[in-house]
Amino acid sequence: MPADLAVIGLGPYGLPLAKAAVAAGIPTLGYGTGPEAGSLSPAELRRMLSGGFRHATSAAELGRVRTAVICPPTPPGADGGLDLGQVEAAARALAPRLRPHTTVILESPVPPGTTENVLRPLLEAGSGMRAGRDFHLAYSPSRVDPGNRDFTPANTPKVIGGLTPACTESAAAFYGRLTDKVVRARGLREAETVQVLETNFRHVNIALVNEMAVLCHDLGVDLWDVIRCAETKPFGFQSFRPGPGVGGHAAPQDLTGAAGRTLRMVELAQQVNSHMPRYVVQRAAALLNEHGKSARGARVLLLGVTYKPDLADQQSTPAQEVAIRLLELGASLSYHDPYVASWSILDRPVPRADSLYEAAADADLTILLQQHRTYDLQGLSVKAQLLLDTRGATPTGAAHRL
Incomplete structure (x- = not known):
């Protein structure tokens, strides 16, 4: 069965996305980028496999999908910033296989500007295509709350920001298959900064109490x-x-x-x-x-x-x-x-x-x-x-x- 979606990075952000996509009836390909922090019970794995999930054994399989979501973890780096190494590795794996009209979305927590200044050059250099013209490029903050039974991907609004309005709409069309509500940001940096605000809001308020x-x-x-x-x-x-x-x-x-x-x-x-x-x-x-x-x-x-x-x-x-x-x-x-x-x-x-x-x-x-x-x-x-x-x-x- 050909996959509609490739989830690149099967850790704390990618695995919940893959599960939600399969539950929504989207044939999904999973591709690992490094040590994975996500886990599935045997019953969950059986449900995903029967629902159309496949684990890619080669990066070559990434060239057969319409949407690719990059979502490996970005742990703190030695310099105090976020380590983007797995995001860059994911981009390098995808770029040579990227086809025209594919929608590429980044979901990892990153500093504002990363999608345009880090991800975009890697994808363009490796594919020979231009973002916004030959393929769509967008960012969406990950809103994963492990173990929360009240808020699932289906009832959690998804924020989307694209390089161009067409990029935003393409990404919104994909996420509209997963969630009841899609919220369009003005652009890539606004969407990236939503992630920063949401994460810092939690840390600051926990620090207060x-x-x-x-x-x-x-x-x-x-x-x-x-x-x-x-x-x-x-x-x-x-x-x-x-x-x-x-x-x-x-x-x-x-x-x-x-x-x-x-x-x-x-x-x-x-x-x-x-x-x-x-x-x-x-x-x-x-x-x-x-x-x-x-x-x-x-x-x-x-x-x-x-x-x-x-x-x-x-x-x-x-x-x-x-x-x-x-x-x-x-x-x-x-x-x-x-x-x-x-x-x-x-x-x-x-x-x-x-x-x-x-x-x-x-x-x-x-x-x-x-x-x-x-x-x-x-x-x-x-x-x-x-x-x-x-x-x-x-x-x-x-x-x-x-």
Whole structure:
């Protein structure tokens, strides 16, 4: 079966797109660009294969599609900016196979200007064609929220910005097959900057509540009650929750490389959020001390080591730094996570607790880092000697909360 769509990059952005396309009845070809962070259950893979998905074994197969979406990850680079290496590799793989009238869309998080200044030259040089004349070129921010059951690709509006109006309309026609609503941006840079704003909005607001968590603890104020009351305001407020740090694939962007300046609010938010694992460990050490125990030699159980609840994804999980800092204090660590069969810190395996309640009862301190649905927090609060809840998930008074 010939494919209508090629998804280049089957990681956190490409795999959800491929699943949505197959669900919409679009024959889809998947092509990897590097180490993939996405995963499929055997049942999901069977559904995709039966629905028209194929995994490309050669880049030559990319020349047989009408639409190609480039969406590999762009992790933080050594210089603090985003590493565009996989995007460039995807462009080089596609360019020699590009056919006239193909629609090429970039979905990876990138600095504004990347589609026109990085992707376009690679595609034109490798294909001998011109974007906007011989093939369509557009950008669409990825709006993936893993594990969210309320918002799917079908009911999440898609923003499109093209090199030309015709490019925008071609990309909009494709996404109109996947979603109920397509929003047209003025151009490529506007669409790219939508991604920057959406990502930074999350990081800045999480930083605000993280700072509030520290302040409220110092003041003896119940932050979680403050949030509960504040979110009843029907205008001018959106609720966010503090936590042990910010994980995930979308890194905050300060636009230094793109605009020659720094967004000071984003820079400060990064500082605040990156401090949270250290703050959690400080709170843990203080709790142990208050109960006559030292962090050195203390048995500490970490609950939930993924970056998001009910998923196996460990990308940038704050559990890593929390564990490292506890080990530096001399603590003896174990962990429990229903989605992570084995876990290592600094190339050293961390013992996995088989019996959750027994492990919590045996540990000097249990720290809830991620709130998986399978955790009976009321039961855990009874069994644990000491429980530090960094997610505000336990019943009031059942644990020490961040």
